[in-house]
Amino acid sequence: MAVGWAGDGAVQEQISASIEDAAKRAREKLPSGESLSNCEECGEEIPLRRREALPGVRLCVSCQTELEREEQREFSLYNRRGSKDSQLK
Numbered sequence: 001m002a003v004g005w006a007g008d009g010a011v012q013e014q015i016s017a018s019i020e021d022a023a024k025r026a027r028e029k030l031p032s033g034e035s036l037s038n039c040e041e042c043g044e045e046i047p048l049r050r051r052e053a054l055p056g057v058r059l060c061v062s063c064q065t066e067l068e069r070e071e072q073r074e075f076s077l078y079n080r081r082g083s084k085d086s087q088l089k
């Protein structure tokens, strides 16, 4: 495992915070229970293979992609706020 970049304490702390936040967000949106046979969003049938690969899946591929694009946008907004904060310190 490469640990070369872990030398700088400040950077490490910042990375840990981002990972922690991402993990928290992932846990919050982690689907629970049974997979849906049809997409929660659009009602499209979710292929069995997708349901088996992602236990508790609730969205079809296109709705999931849409959702992830949204989250990606929120995440970059968050990062921008984050770096602004650390500049103030």
Ligand SMILES: [Zn+2]
Pocket: 039, 040, 041, 042, 043, 044, 059, 060, 061, 062, 063, 064
């Ligand atoms: Zn859908």
